[in-house]
Amino acid sequence: MDNGFFVQAIIYLTSAIVCVPIAKKLGLSSILGYxxxxxxxxxxxxxxxxxxxxxxxxxxxxxxxxxxxxxxxxxxxxxxxxxxxxxxxxxxxxxxxxxxxxxxxxxxxxxxxxxxxxxxxxxxxxxxxxxxxxxxxxxxxxxxxxxxxxxxxxxxxxxxxxxxxxxxxxxxxGSHVETDxxxxxxxxxxxxxxxxxxxxxxxxxxxxxxxxxxxxxxxxxxxxxxxxxxxxxxxxxxxxxxxxxxxxxxxxxxxxxxxxxxxxxxxxxxxxxxxxxxxxxxxxxxxxxxxxxxxxxxxxxxxxxxxxxxxxxxxxxxxxxxxxxxxxxxxxxxxxxxxxxxxxxxxxxxxxxxxxxxxxxxxxxxxxxxxxxxxxxxxxxxxxxxxxxxxxxxxxxGVKEKEVRKHDEIDEQNEVIIAGFGHFGSTIGRLLRANGVNATILDHDSDRVDLLRKMGFKVYYGDATRLELLKAAGAEEAKIFIAAIDNPEVNLSVVESLRKHFPHLNILTRARNRVDAYELIDHGVTKIYRETLYTAVHLGVDALTQLGHRKYSATRQGQRFIKYDEAAIRKLAAKRHDKMAYLATVKDEIEMQEQLLKNDLHINFSASDHAWDSEHLKKQISE
Structure with missing residues (x-):
């Protein structure tokens, strides 16, 4: 058999391409596949x-x-x-x-x-x-x-x-050793x-x-x-x-x-x-x-x-x-x-x-x-x-630990469940709590759970991908489930389980970017919140304001940009596997969004449209 470079390369790469996807499909590590x-x-x-x-x-x-x-x-x-x-x-x-x-x-x-x-x-x-x-x-x-x-x-x-x-x-x-x-x-x-x-x-x-x-x-x-x-x-x-x-x-x-x-x-x-x-x-x-x-x-x-x-x-x-x-x-x-x-x-x-x-x-x-x-x-x-x-x-x-530690038992049933209480999830939890909404909070990092409890949050240790834990948290009776886990793959796994076992739940889920959002759309999720989208739009609104645009106009345009982009991402999700069709759709959507935003700006332009913009009012009064 020819043992040349190309033959060896084909053997190594083929073995990896065959074995690694099989290992991942079986829920094993890619290392095992290799x-x-x-x-x-x-x-x-x-x-x-x-x-x-x-x-x-x-x-x-x-x-x-x-x-x-x-x-x-x-x-x-x-x-x-x-x-x-x-x-x-x-x-x-x-x-x-x-x-x-x-x-x-x-x-x-x-x-x-x-x-x-x-x-x-x-x-x-x-x-x-x-x-x-x-x-x-x-x-x-x-x-x-x-x-x-x-x-x-x-x-x-x-x-x-x-x-x-x-x-x-x-x-x-003893004996001399050859070290050459x-x-x-x-x-x-x-x-x-x-x-x-x-x-x-x-x-x-x-x-x-x-x-x-x-x-x-x-x-x-x-x-x-x-x-x-x-x-x-x-x-x-x-x-x-x-x-x-x-x-x-x-x-x-x-x-x-x-x-x-x-x-x-x-x-x-x-x-x-x-x-x-x-x-x-x-x-x-x-x-x-x-x-x-x-x-x-x-x-x-x-x-x-x-x-x-x-x-x-x-x-x-x-x-x-x-x-x-x-x-x-x-x-x-x-x-x-x-x-x-x-x-x-x-x-x-x-x-x-x-x-x-x-x-x-x-x-x-x-x-x-x-x-x-x-x-x-x-x-x-x-x-x-x-x-x-x-x-x-x-x-x-995990179960044994909850039986020993009283405060680890899930002893409450709330309309809202939050899975993942890192920087993203804790911000949501604080906003809800400040407005009188109690939520059942789950997190899989036991050290973070202990720290959050010391800070005054009632957080339960547990893996939200486990069906028995979701039932114990009251998923059968809850109205809203907020999936805010840091790891996109784990977050997607939780959503899959929820869609299968608790179809009545209104799922609001975190997505890191467009790629994560596409996967969630495939699972029928409608309320997807991309980290990169909202932060970027907020920054863009501030940039427009500093360039002289009225605050209300800039904020309104930012909200409409989000609306159009969220509509576009659902079209793109269906075509993302066809590269040529995907690129063509992206180009068309960008041009259409920009034209719609320009039209909205002209149609809605009026003095009363900026009534709550204090800086604009101060300028008018001073004049």
């Missing part, structure tokens, strides 16, 4: 890819580097500095607790040398940055208590890889204190070069107005900083994260995110396919008991350590289960540590390959564990 795609095309199932799968892994690992760069872009340096104790506290407790427990268990039950046990314990104590952060993003959990804690632990682990790789060669005893083929940094031959100074200098240099060199260069590139050149500059930035970090013995991913933090407050933050995100997504997909293809099923079949039992014990140990840390930091049960299940796998840096140790002859080849199979299987199990938690464990503990 992993299964790798398994199917790998050497142990269909055999479409063989040894070259290892080559693609080296290329695809750059997706993890890009992901950390984007995370750095979203993290304000001041907030990062404020989190330092949190990162050191939770991160060190997880790493030391997991590694120590694994070490003790291996020493008690397995006949390994202490050097072998230390290396395996350190490798398996690290979690998968790629899987965890991608899962957080897909499920909209990045800003929750669990998301922040997971990020803190993962960041500490990425930093810890550096000293771990430095310590491992010190455990080599090992990847070493340019400063590996210097004394330890000189290496430390060079590393510190490099980090400081990256920080100041970001402020003094990179940002001015990006400004010069931006002035060319060539999008492809700016994209090339963004890629060059990530590659160059990552390579520099690797030259001095640091993790390329850590270097990319540092570069992102430096540029977090620059005016190019959003532009860089937009340019890097597509490459990150594609490379991460390839990375997960490579992980799936690397699972050695022959090795598992030859010794299934050891690998499966060891993998199960590893997951259990890390889960218990993480759950204990969550209890120390007083996390609620639902957040703690998510946190513990999410980080209970081994990670991609484990492959690096095991390969490095195998080259140093600390680990036998067979044992190292068995450990790599365990890491890959644990990464594969994570989406399933999170699914089990979501379907069975979280609802059980």
């Amino acid at each position: 992993l299964f795609a790798g398994i199917f095309i790998g050497p142990f199932v269909l055999g479409f890819i063989g040894a070259e799968g290892q080559d693609i892994m080296h290329f695809a690992e750059f997706g993890v580097v890009m992901m950390l760069f984007l995370i750095g872009l979203e993290l304000d340096p001041y907030k990062f500095w404020k989190m330092r104790k949190f990162i050191l506290g939770m991160g060190s407790m997880q790493l030391i607790g997991s590694a120590f427990t694994i070490f003790i268990l291996c020493q008690l039950f397995l006949d390994w040398s202490w050097q072998t046990t230390v290396v395996i314990a350190l490798a398996l104590s690290l979690s998968s940055t790629a899987i965890v952060l991608q899962t957080l993003k897909e499920k909209g959990l990045s800003q929750t208590s669990m998301g922040r804690s997971s990020f803190a632990v993962l960041l500490f682990q990425d930093i810890a890889v550096i000293p771990i790789l430095a310590i491992i060669p010190l455990m080599v005893s 083929n090992l990847h070493t940094s340019l400063i590996a031959d210097f004394d330890a204190w000189i290496q430390t100074l060079i590393v510190i200098f490099t980090i400081v240099a990256v920080y100041f070069s970001g402020r003094l060199i990179i940002i001015p260069v990006l400004r010069m590139v931006a002035k060319t107005r060539l999008q492809e050149l700016f994209t090339a500059s963004a890629l060059l930035l990530v590659v160059a900083v990552s390579y520099l970090m690797q030259l001095v013995g640091l993790s390329p991913a850590l270097g990319a994260f540092l570069a992102g933090v430096v540029l977090a407050n620059s005016e190019f933050r959003h532009e860089l995110e937009g340019d890097i995100a597509p490459f990150k997504g594609l490379l991460l997909g390839l990375f997960f396919i490579g992980v799936g293809a690397s699972i050695n099923f022959k090795l598992i079949i030859d010794n299934p008991t050891f690998i499966l039992v060891f993998g199960a014990i590893l997951t259990a140990v890390k889960f218990l350590v993480l759950f204990g840390i969550g209890k120390v930091y007083k996390k609620s049960s639902d957040q703690n289960f998510l946190f513990s299940f999410g980080l209970s796998q081994a990670g991609e840096f484990g492959f690096v540590i095991l390969s490095f140790s195998m080259q140093l002859n600390i680990l036998p080849n067979i044992l190292a390959n068995q450990m790599m199979a365990i890491i890959a299987l644990s990464m594969l199990s994570t989406p399933f564990l999170l699914l089990i938690n979501e379907k069975w464990i979280d609802p059980y503990f």
Whole structure:
């Protein structure tokens, strides 16, 4: 079979296009789709890819580097500095607790040398940055208590890889080790204190070069107005900083994260995110396919008991350590289960540590390959564990928590139910309450629920996608349901459930933009409130007023613009799948709206039309 570039590209892309949509259709994570795609095309199932799968892994690992760069872009340096104790506290407790427990268990039950046990314990104590952060993003959990804690632990682990790789060669005893083929940094031959100074200098240099060199260069590139050149500059930035970090013995991913933090407050933050995100997504997909293809099923079949039992014990140990840390930091049960299940796998840096140790002859080849199979299987199990938690464990503990905590029981029936009480939902709730309207408020973030209760709001913890919770909240008797959840996919899921089980309810729902609105229109929702529409019109009205237009006229035109736009979006929703028809309709609607607004302005123009406009009246009186 021809193994050329185009054939391999077709195999990888076809497997992803087939498997990922199936996984999403079944309600699974896209990560599982990529992993299964790798398994199917790998050497142990269909055999479409063989040894070259290892080559693609080296290329695809750059997706993890890009992901950390984007995370750095979203993290304000001041907030990062404020989190330092949190990162050191939770991160060190997880790493030391997991590694120590694994070490003790291996020493008690397995006949390994202490050097072998230390290396395996350190490798398996690290979690998968790629899987965890991608899962957080897909499920909209990045800003929750669990998301922040997971990020803190993962960041500490990425930093810890550096000293771990430095310590491992010190455990080599006896025979001479060939190091010609090992990847070493340019400063590996210097004394330890000189290496430390060079590393510190490099980090400081990256920080100041970001402020003094990179940002001015990006400004010069931006002035060319060539999008492809700016994209090339963004890629060059990530590659160059990552390579520099690797030259001095640091993790390329850590270097990319540092570069992102430096540029977090620059005016190019959003532009860089937009340019890097597509490459990150594609490379991460390839990375997960490579992980799936690397699972050695022959090795598992030859010794299934050891690998499966060891993998199960590893997951259990890390889960218990993480759950204990969550209890120390007083996390609620639902957040703690998510946190513990999410980080209970081994990670991609484990492959690096095991390969490095195998080259140093600390680990036998067979044992190292068995450990790599365990890491890959644990990464594969994570989406399933999170699914089990979501379907069975979280609802059980949610109900149990409500039975224990009296104020968590839904003990009121109101005509209005609000699902989602973040910035958007809480504004609605405050307006209704100020006008004497009581609402039953639901929110799925337990930490936010506790905070809102302290602020005087009566909020109930619960997942609004669950039918039993909607019934308990009084959806059968309520008149209005306000869907104000931050995550558009979850919001749509709630609307689907309401339309199916409570067709009498008058649904008022939040939509982030036109795309979200189209989906809601398809489900028969008529009252859709787009965030971008009303804020933009309000700003436009103020701009007209400051340019000399009368307040009433500008406000009236703004209201009519909304009316015409809401009518147009329903026409566009029906044609959005036909690109040519959609574009033609958009053009026609824009021209028609502008003409209608001009006609309205002339038809209704009269002095009495502006009677409540105080500024206009003052001007007339003064004249």
